[in-house]
Structures are given as structure tokens and as C-alpha cells.
Amino acid sequence: MSLVGFFVKELAPTHRRWVEATRTALKSTLTTGIAAILQILGPFGPLFAFRIGQPGVSLGLFEGGLTIVTAAVVQAAIVPITGKLLDYPGLIMTFLFVVFASLGYVLAANPKLFLILGLVAIGTITTVYVAIFEPGQIGWGSTYTFDGILAATLVMVAIDTLIWPSPPEPKLLESVAGDLERSRRRLEMVGRHYLDPAAAPLPATEIASRLAPHLALLKSIQGGTAPQRFAHLLNAVMISERVFLEVERLAVIAEEPLPDELKQRYGDRVEDELGSIDAALTRRSEEILSGLLDPAGPARSGADLRFVERSAVVGGSNLAGFVGALEVIENLLEPPPVRIEVAGPSAAEDSAESRPRIDPDRFRYAVKLGATIVLGLLVGLTTQRADLQTILWSIVVAGGPNQYGAVVRKTLLRLAGCIVGGIATLGAMILVSQHFYSLPPYLAAIFIVTLFGAYVAQSDEWLNYAGIQVGITFLICYVGMGPTSDVYKPLWRLWGIVLGVLTNGFVFLLLWPEYAGHKVTDSLAKLMKASLAFAREVAEGTITEGRIAALAQGLSANLLQVLNFADQARLEGQSGREISASGFDAASTVIRIAYRFEVIARARLSGAEASLPRHVVELCSAFGSEYCDALESRIEQLESTKSAERAALLTPRAAVQFAALNPATTALFESVDLAARLESYRRLPILLEHLDTALSRIAAS
Template sequence: MQQSTGIFQRLMQDLMPYPGRVNQVLRTVLACTLVVIISQTLQIPWLALSLIAVFFVTQTNVVVTRLTGMLFIVAATVAVALSLLLLQVTWNVPLLRILTASAIFLLSVFLMRTSPYGVVFFVVAIVIIYSQSLVDISTDAELVVRSILWVWVSINYAIGITLIVNTLLLPAEPVAHLERAILAQLDVIIRSLELSDPPSRPFTDAGQAGRDMQSLYTLLRYSTMRDEEYRRQESRHLARISTLSELRTLACQLPAVMDTPADRQAAETIRNACRSMHDAILNGTHDAPELPRSTGIENAVLKNMAGVLNDYYYGEQVPHPPLNAKKTGSWFLVPDALSNPRYRVFALKTLFSALVCYLLYTATAWPGTHTIMLTCLIVAQPGLGNVQRKIILRLAGAALGSLIALFYIVFILPHTDSLSGLLMLVVPVLALSAWVASGPESISYAGVQIMFTFSLAVLETFSPSYELTEVRDRIVGIIVGIIIASVVHTVIRPEREGEVLLSRLAELINQVKMGLFRQAGQPYNHLPIMTALAECEALASRVALEPAWNGTEGSHDIVYQRLNGLLLSVISIVMHANRLALLSAQLPEKCRMDGEIVLQACGVRLDEANNWLLGKSDPLFRHGDISLSENLPQEFRQTVTELADAVQHLYRL
């Protein structure tokens, strides 16, 4: 009962509005409405494909929308050209056609996983596998060629309509999106510095801070691509984002209560400075706030926040990542594309499941179940948790879309005889689908599936459709495809991510240890640590979704609970180590030697934890307590003790 309540609460949270969501839904619905009008008026086939192109191309801002649209145009062109070439060469040789299509499909799935341009190869794989079903239901070569060429037209003209709507009618500018995100982060920092009713600051907030920091840098990159003023003043905007990121991370480590008047005064001054920055961005003016002085502040976190603000306003360098960092390895493939066997196994499993579905499709001679092969590709995701999530979303979206389509076909379409009447019925479904699709990754694909299933049943013909068997056949194809894909990905070399999570946690601890031993005067950069922490939390959420039907009862729950406990312990270690790094930089000169000895001992403990997570050390062997000199500040000694306790708690899991 509690689990179902938690799922319902998460669903309600995912459906809540956020800044920019209404705009994205309006852009999607407007483009879809124009596409429906044009396709129905000019009788352009494959309306469902046109609508799905609109949904995929419409993104959070105009820059991403344009990039995605260009990639989809290239993908559709390459896919259609390959399909026509394949049919031209192998039309009279079915075995050669199937073997060649399988080879292209295998290569496309491999590149979908290993190339930054994976969306291009995803579209190629979809068109290649779907074109085989067209050949099997028609012996007329000209009809098949015309159908494939209409696929190119339906996708590309819909992308053109989408780009026009997003550029001219309702543009979502990344600059406005970035400024809203900055204001939201400043609000979080200001609330964290409240003295009257201090909020609790759990360690788990650090993962959200990492995600927020990533989002800010991504939006800044899009803003410099879109806005000339941002390009000219890139360094100034980058310094502001870096300052905000440091303040946001440090805010996660603030104490619940400020102990001394100096600390309370510093917190108030920092809060006023953040509020001044907030008002300046909101009103488009320059700010000149009263800056806090680092002298006299006892709390290390507040002292660092004061230092970050002073560095920003006095023009000092704030640590930040390069905005357009060059990636290592090939521009076309990830560094381990050829050495990591996971990618090859993933492509082979996806091909095997698609061929099994193709065998069932041709053996049963059931054309309406062509969704069986598409399902195998759509649910193919890296990691069992991702596969399971895609299965749930595809099944739930298809079921809801089918129910809506059945209701329309039985009760409403018999009374609808005009395009305007059809639009009045279709627009609410498009709005619902767009709202769900604009949500977080945990629900977004369900919105696309609702729209696609509904449009296949209701909008594929140019007159009212009363065929209930079409809805039934597509649901059957989806369910059978889900069963086959799930069995293949779970039984054959399952890509479970528990071991990956342990290695990422070990890498995170090693990053924290390196921060303890940075050179004197070198600033402490929180971004890579918080980013890695956010990635570990996302990985843990995927592990929770991994299917457990092929294991002993309750075994997956036990493993997940242990992994989740390890994640929380590592987060605690990270936060205590971060605070220790801040305190060590502020040690008086007379305590430097004792502090170095303590840091060396802490480094040994962190190395032990790293090796234990990787299974390289004996869990029974532990060092004794860390010897702490009375000369060291009380807060420093307390943080060292809490760090050691956090490491010991890790071993007890």
C-alpha cells in the first residue's frame, strides 16, 4: 500500500507544471494541429509518423529544436535512401534482403549506442525494419517504393512545420530559460540562508545540486549559440554561472543553526548579496551589493561562500569547467566503442529479438501486428533498468491511447463528419500527450506512445475509421514484442548495472580524496564531484527498476536495498570530506603539520573504502581511530570524526 502511494505521489509530481512546460505544450499542440490539417486536406499518408516527428523535434528551446530537426532530416533521408537501395538490389532474393537488412539493422543499433549521433541511426534502424513488413504485405514493387517515399515526405514536412512554429510563432529562447534557472537557484540559496526558520538540509540534496549545475552550464552553452550578446560576454556569464554553482553546492553543507553572531551576520550579508543579484537579473540592471568580509567568520562554509562572492565581484577567477570542452577519442564514436563488448552484445540481442518477432509476424500472416518488430527496437536501452522503464511506459501509453481511440471510434466518430469536428476531438488528446511527453524521463515516452497509438487508430485514414481490429492488432503486437524483448534482454547476458554503480561510487570517493590533497591556494572545484554524485543517483534509480522474475524471491529487493544504503553512505562520506577540504584550507599556520598528518590518515581511510567497494580489500581489516591533536580547531576534529564514522558505517552495510 505504501509503495503504491509512493508511486502515485511521484506520478503527480512528474505531472506538475514547471517554468516553460506550458510553452512547450502549446508549441507541440500548435504544430501537430497544423500537421493534421495539412495531411487531412492534401491526403498525405503516414500522419502518425508526422506527429511523432513533431513530438521528438519540439524541445525545451529553439536551439535544441533546430539541432534535433536537422538530425531527423538527415536521418530520414539516409534511412529512406538505404531502404530503397536495399529493395532495388534484393527485391527478388528474399534471403539476401533479410540478411542485408539484418546487417544494416545490426550496425545501426551498434552506432545508436556508441555514437553521439545515435538518433540518426535509431531512425535508420526503424525505417529498415519497418520497410521489411511493407514488402511482406505487398507484391507490388511500385506501391512499396511509393510508400517509403511518402515516409520521407511525411517526416520532413512535419519537421519543417515544427521549425517554423518554434522559430516564428512561439520561440522558446535559451537565454530566457537560463535566466529563469538562475533565478530559481538563487531562490534556493536565499532560502538556505534564512535565519528565522532554518530549513533542514539533508545530504541527498547534493545530487539535485549536481543536476542543477549541469543544467546551468548546458543552458549557457545554448545561449552562446543563440545570442550574439552572450557570445561577446561569454566569460562574464560563465563567471556568474560558476559563482552560482559554487554557492549552490556550499549551501548544501550549511549548518542548521548559526552558532555565533559573526556567522549570523555573515549569513545575512551573503543572503542580501544573493537577493541583490536576483533582483539585478530580474530587472536587467547592474548590482553592487554589500559584500561580506571573510575575516571573523568561524563557519568554514560561510567563509567560503563569502570568498566566492568577493572573487566574483572583484574580478578574481572562479573555478569553472571549459564551456566547450573537447571530448577525448573520436568525434564519431565513444572512446570504448570497439573495446567494450557490451555494445556488441546489446546490438546482437536487439537484432535477435527483432528477427524472432519478424519470424512470428511472417509465420502468422497477421499484418496488423507490425508493431511487434518496432517494439523490440524501441525498448532496447542500455541497462536492464532502462529496458524495464521503456517497457512500462510503452505498454501504459499504448493501453491508454488505445482506450481513448476505442471510445472515440465507438461513441464519437460516427457523429463527426468535418475536419473542424475532428480537430475538436483530437486536440485534447494531443494536449494530454504533449503534457506527459514534456515531463521528466520517467514518464515522457508514455506521452509519445499515447499520441502514436491514438493517431494510428483514428488518423491514419482520410475518412472516419470504424475498424476496432486495428486497435486490437497493434496492442497485440506491442505486448508480444515486449514479452520477447524482455526475455531476450533479461536472459541473454543481462546488462545489470549494480557493478557499474559500485565502480562509480569508488571513483567518486577517489575524486573526493584528490580534493583533500590539492595544492596550496588551488580552489576546490565542486562541479565534477556533484556531477558524479547526480549520475550515481540516476544509476541507482535504474537499478531499482531491473526485473527480478528470473532470480530468487526477494533477492533483487535485498540487493537494491544494500546498493541504496551504500549510495547514501557514500553521499555522507562525500559531504563530510568536502567540508574537511574547506576546513583544511583555513587551518592556522601552527596547525598545518598536524592537519597534514590527519589528512593523510583520512586519505588512507578513503583508499580503503575505494578498494572495498571494488572488492579489492578484506572487509575485516580496518585501521584504528585517527589521532587528533588538541591544537586542531574543534570543527576540524569533529568533521574528521564524522568522516571516519561514515566510512565505518559503509563497511557495516
């Protein structure tokens, strides 16, 4: 895909995108207007409204109240603290390091709250920086910062709760349904080309997914909805991404068209299966749009695409691979074997004893954030300019938690955003500031630029860093100076923003560098271990309804973590993209394995097992233990990818034995629960094979 084609695709307009960009621009513009009317100097209020007011981040009454109270407390304390610290530069650096390292450690698990309170803290604590150069401005600077935060918070709470609320769940459902519809259209084109390459040219390969905005919306929903509902939302997001990846694999396979001999023999069956999957995708999109995340009807068509003969023609073509990918999509569209009912104690509480007292990931992030703030302070002090406090603002905006890998690429994207924002500032100064002296044209310029920044920020992670940086740079440089034609002060502020971005990239690249690809394997191993613990309890017969609920909730949290790391790994070059795609496959398969064990557990808890002979029950228990051992060997294989020694895979014999069960034994599984249990025992070996394929791709990356 060409560069122009990439931008056309990434910036394609949608109704929802325009609506969300308009909401964000409205928040920034109203905050700027209120600040101008009330003569609140400084850009921090509009900056706060733009960054916190991004799509997917909703500020409710609780968050708004917490923000105002925190800002008031910090402002009340910072002025006397500043007076004590000014004579001791070493204490200033120590103070900033301790404050932001503590803030980073405590709030690393909650990026939304970190962003809110981190901006509040940096906005107020930069009073210390300004006081070093202008001691007489401590009180006024502190007051203006608090007033800006207060105005921005009130505007955002009013828009998010009263004037123009935009709950994230409908946005997520609409976006997921739209992705499934795009995958359906894409699959239709790929299928036509595969069967008749002369009549239908193959469309270009898609290179970007929509996982990043989906995860942002999921994180904003998490905690505000029932765990059962959240699990279904997470499952819908995962299925959408997996279908996207499988369709792109089909596009690669379809580059080699189907031979004429096989087209005559199997073309109609392949076409029927494509039509069946097309209908299933359409039905699933409609169900998601209507809010139905737990469909009762199966998506499987029942078409039989298995090839009885293994001729040289079939073996030498890509037909088997094409059909296999179709079957994967078909399996993905099946509803979960059971409904997930989450209640009882959380998995977090259940596993609290195994957690270390100091979380190593949060500790490393806290140290890096504190070190970046101190280094930014030293850079600012070296320049001897008070208006370079923007270095510290930029560091907090760019240095959020749970960001791994691709530091150079993210830094370059932010620098590109700085350049575009700086150009927009100069353009506004030339076209607006020199020709108009009233407030409306000034606000119109702010609305247009922030609308553009918020629009671009809703793109995939290849562009959203730049979009956010455009709006931040423009607001700091233009709003901070007010309507003026003096270009030197905005340029100094722009230079401060650039220094902050470079400082953040320098520290996070060199001090304890962490990569999302490595985090994918770690989080996937954690997900597999949680699934194994669940499966062991099922196989041993010690599982209870409460434990099923708690473990299901824990699996949802672990799955979200895997998806987050896999999404970030896509920015780490070709190897990262391969690990990301394989991580999605493996995580999806592990969850389906856990679902199958849940079917077995519920069949046992329902009492239906009492109708089975003792030897059949013992056989099922032995098979369950064997599957657990096989899953454990896969965990060892995944963990051995970091060492030279590779663990050997354990192949379950139960697959053969269950396939060979005599009809009399199979007839015993006549009830619905027992039939589902029998199907689960038969499906588990197939899922383990799929897991082997994904893990082998991770090891090869």
C-alpha cells in the same frame, strides 16, 4: 501516501508544464495537419514530431539538416537493398541486426542523436518489412515515410528556432529554484512539528524527486554551453536533490518530537538555525532564478549548535541527529570554495589512452538492441500482417541507450500507456470520426490527447514512460488510419505496439541484464578515482592551471554519470532507493573533497606559499598525501562491496594534528589564499567522515 495523493502530487499543474505540453502537442498537431493537406499517408510524421518534440529536446538547424539528409540517403538506398534481400530471409535478419547494432554502438553515448537517427532508420527500414507482404508498395511506402519525416522536421525546427523557442537553461533554472522553494516550505513544516508537534501536524513523507527532468534538461544543454557554466548548472541540480533528501531525513527524525527539557534549553537555538537555513534557501532560489549560479556571499549563518555537554538526555534523544542534518543542509548551501574556470584540453582527451578499444557497455547495448529488432521481426512475420511494422517502431522508442534496471516496472508503465492510448483512440473514433468529416475536429482530438500525453510525460520516472506511450499509441493507431470508424485496423496496430514493448522488455530483462544500482557503485568509483588523481597531483606539487581546468571538466562529466545512474536506481525497489540516496550523498561529498584540493592547488599556484616556513610547507604536503591515501582506502572499500573481503579504512592522523596547530603556526596563514587552504585541510577529514557514512550505507544496501 495514497495512490490518489501520489497522482495529485505528480500531476500538479504548473505554468511551465502547461507551456511545454502545449508546444509538444502543437508540433504533433501541425505535422498531422500538413500531412493531411498534402495527403501524406501513414502516422510516422506525427509520431516523429511527438517523440522528438518532447520538453528538453530542441531541434536546431544542424539537427534538422542532419535528420533530413540522413533520411534522404537512407531512403535512396533502402529501395534497391530491399529488392535484393526479399528472397533471402536470413539476410534480412542479418541486415537489420548489423544496422541497429552498429547504430546502437556508435550513438549510445548520445541518446538525443540516437533517438532522432534511430527513428529515421526504423521508419525507412520497415520498408523491408512491408515489402515482404506487399512488394508493390515499396516505392510509395518509402516516399510517404520520408515525406512524414520531412514535414515533422520542418515543423519542429520552425517552432524551436523561430515561432516558439524554448531554451532549456531557463527552464532548468526555474525548475531548480522551484524545488528549493518546495524544500524550504517543507523544512519549515518539519521544524514546526519537531518543536511543537501539537500545533503543527507532520506532513506526509515525499517519495519522488525532480531529478529525472533536471537530468534531461542538463543533457540537452551539455555541449551547447561553456563548460564552466555547465559545471555550475550541474552543481545547482545536485544541491537541489541533496537538500530534498536531507529534508526528508529530517521529516523522519521529526516523527519523534523534542523532549521538553531539551526544548527549553536548545529550542531557541534550533529555531534560529531553522530560520537561518530558511533565509539561505530563499536567497539561493532567488539567485538561481536570476541566473546567478556562483554566489559570492556565504550561506552559513555562523550559529553554533554544537553541544558542549554530553548528558544522558541529549544522548538519548534525536536532537544530535536533527542538528547534524541541519548542518549538512547548511554546508550544501555554501558556495564552492573557488570559481571553476574550465579551459584547455578536455579530460576525455586526457584519459583516451586508458579506454578500451571496444567499450563493453556500448557493446552489450548494441547486441541487445540488434537482438530485439530481429526478435521483433520474427514475431511480426509469424503473425503474417503488414501493419505490425509498429512492433519495430515500438522497439526503437522503448529501447533507447543508457537505461538500466527496473525493466519490469518500465514495461508495465509502457503497457499502461498503451491501454490508455488505445482507449483514447476508440473514444476519438466514436466521438469524432463518426460525427465529423472535416479536418479541424480531427486535429482538435489529436491536440487534446497529445497535450495529455506530453503533460504526463513531464512527471517523474514513475509516470513519464506511460505519458510518452499514451501519445505514441494514439498517434500510430488514430492518425495512421485517418478519420474512420473501422476499429479492427487500429486494434492490430495497438497489438503490434504491445508486442514491441513486450519484446523489448523480454530481451533487456534476460539478455545481459544490467541494474542501475550496480552502475551507481561503478560510476562512483570512477568519480572517486578521478578525484584521487587530481588530489595526488596537488599533493605532489605537479598540478598546473591547465590540468586543473581539464580535470574539473572531467569531474563534471563523471558526476553527471553518477547522478543519471542514481536516478534510475530509484525504480529498483527499496534497495535501489537506498543506493540512490547514498550515491547522491557520496558523489556530493567527493566533489566537495575535489573542491578543497582545488583550493589548496590555487593557493600554491598563486605564490602565497612562499611566505610560509619550509617545515610548514613540508607538513602541508605530508597532510595532503595522507588525505590522498585515506581517499584511496575509501575507493578500495567501495570496490570491495562486490566481494566477501572488505578493505580496511585508513584514518588520517592529520585531522588531529591540524586541530592542534599552535597559534603562531596558524597565524602564518593570514592571506586570503592561505586561510582558505588552512580551512580546506581542516574540512577534508570531516568530508572523509561524511563519505564513510555514505559508503557504509551503500555496502549495507
